[in-house]
Each structure stands twice: as structure tokens, then as C-alpha cells.
Amino acid sequence: MSVFATLVEHLADLLHPLLGASAAAGAIVLFTALVRLLVHPLSRAAARGQKARTELQPKIAELRRKHAKNPEKLQKAVLALHAEEKVSPLSGCLPSLCQMPAFFLLYHLFSNTTNPLLTHELFAAPLGNRWADALGDGGAFGGAGLVYVGLFALVACVAVFNFRRTRRMMAANPAVPVVDGQPVPGMGAMSKVMPFMSFFTLFTVAVVPLAAALYVVTSTTWSAVERAALYR
Known part of the structure; x- marks a missing residue:
């Protein structure tokens, strides 16, 4: 972990002439x-897998209608379809899972209270403090509070963008995901909740240290732009 902290400290030193006290x-x-850029190939692989599975949904739906009374035959037909099209039922999932360690590592790095980076500030807001600290030191529109106002505004814009985009995608492809010809349990309810997931980032930004909040906001914004480009 100290290796990554050292890298960020070196970046802060390089940025100091340009950003001053906000270099960290x-x-x-x-x-x-930079980390998101490094894992971008995995995001592209996930997008390709997702598109491949989406393109198979009409054929799978037809198989479900054809073999509705014979689950065993339906399962074999779906597996044969995936083999014929050279698409794994898990296409798009594994690349996404491979990215998670990097994201957890960064979050832990920027939320670790022993990290010396958290002693720095963004304008008037210490990177180791939380929104509650800002409210107690000048209020919502004090020096530190205004930093959070800006972050909340950015997160809200990204959340609305993701919400609208997810609703459009679900309207265009309303089929419930299936594995081996059967609907994935719980995915119907999950599909209804999914468009609202981006708004939970507002809560995250409010409760984690500012350094971690900057990571969350940057990563969330990157994801929104990346997915908009990859899933056109």
C-alpha cells in the first residue's frame, strides 16, 4: 500500500507548482x-461480452417459447446456441470482476487515516475530513462546505446522466437476463432498482474522507463517460 501512496505523493510534488496547496x-x-486508464482494456472486454449476450436475447426468448414445457431441452438448446455463437453466458461479467481489486485498493488507500496525503487540503477542506466535519466548521456554505457542494453537484449530474441512460437502455432491451435458458433469480427486481444506483454515490461522498470522495467522484465520472462511449 505504501508504494501506491508514494506514487501519489510524487505526483503531488510534480503538480505542486501548478496547484499549490491543492496538489495532493x-x-x-x-x-x-491513470489506474482507470490501465484497466480500460478490461472495460472494453466487458462491453464486448455484454453486447454479445444482448444480441442473443431474442434468440433465447424464442427458444424459451419453443421449449417452454421442456426445461431440459431448453437448457441444452441455450447451451448449444452459446456454443454456436461462441459466446459465454458469463461474457462481460469476468472482466468487470477483475477490475474490482484495483478499485478496492484505491478506495482503501484514500480512506486510510494513516495516509499522510490526508493531511493536505483541497482549498479549505482537509482531505482527511468528512462532510460532517465541514458542516461543523463553517456550515454547508463555509470554505470546506463549498468544496462538498461542488462534489455533490458533480455527482448529481453524473447520477442523472446515468439514470437517464440506464432507463433508455432498459427500455430498448427489456428482457430479463437468463442463464441456461432460465431467468436469473431476482434480476427482475434488480432491473427496477438499477437506474437509481448512481444516486447512492451521493451518500458515499458524504460519509467517507474527502480523499476517498475525490477517488469515488473521479472513478464514477470516468465510468459514466466510458460506458457511454463503449455501449453506444
Whole structure:
């Protein structure tokens, strides 16, 4: 973990002539963007897998209608379809899972209270403090509070963008995901909740240290732009 902290500190030193006291915050944003750039090939692989599975949904739906009374035959037909089209039922899932360790690592790095980066500030807001600290030190529109106002505004814009985009995608492809010809349990309810998931980032930003909040906001914004480009 100290290796990554050292890298961010070096980035902060490089950015100091440009950003001054906010160089550490800038380094967190830049380091997060660089890591997201490194795992971008996995995102592309996930997008290809998702598109491949989506394209099979009409054929799978037809098989379900054809073999509705014979689950065993339906399962074999679906497996044969995946084999014929050279598409794994888990296409798009594994690349996404492979990215998770990097995201957890960064979150832990920027929320660890022993990290010396958290002693720096973004304008008037210490990177180790939380929104509650900002409210107690000048209120919502004090120096530190205004930093959070800006973050909340950005997260809200990204959340609305993701909400609208997810609703459009679900309207265009309303089919419930299936595995081996059967609907995935719980996915119907999950599909209804999914468009609202981005708004939970607002809660995350409010309760984690500002350094971690910067990571979350940067990563969330990157994801929104990346997915919009990959899933056109």
C-alpha cells in the first residue's frame, strides 16, 4: 500500500507548482484516472461480452417459447446456441470482476487515516475530513462546505446522466437476463432498482474522507463517460 501512496505523493510534488496547496487532491484525481486508464482494456472486454449476450436475447426468448414445457431441452438448446455463437453466458461479467481489486485498493488507500496525503487540503477542506466535519466548521456554505457542494453537484449530474441512460437502455432491451435458458433469480427486481444506483454515490461522498470522495467522484465520472462511449 505504501508504494501506491508514494506514487501519489510524487505526483503531488510534480503538480505542486501548478496547484499549490491543492496538489495532493489533484494527484489523487490524476492517479485514479491513470489506474482507470490501465484497466480500460478490461472495460472494453466487458462491453464486448455484454453486447454479445444482448444480441442473443431474442434468440433465447424464442427458444424459451419453443421449449417452454421442456426445461431440459431448453437448457441444452441455450447451451448449444452459446456454443454456436461462441459466446459465454458469463461474457462481460469476468472482466468487470477483475477490475474490482484495483478499485478496492484505491478506495482503501484514500480512506486510510494513516495516509499522510490526508493531511493536505483541497482549498479549505482537509482531505482527511468528512462532510460532517465541514458542516461543523463553517456550515454547508463555509470554505470546506463549498468544496462538498461542488462534489455533490458533480455527482448529481453524473447520477442523472446515468439514470437517464440506464432507463433508455432498459427500455430498448427489456428482457430479463437468463442463464441456461432460465431467468436469473431476482434480476427482475434488480432491473427496477438499477437506474437509481448512481444516486447512492451521493451518500458515499458524504460519509467517507474527502480523499476517498475525490477517488469515488473521479472513478464514477470516468465510468459514466466510458460506458457511454463503449455501449453506444
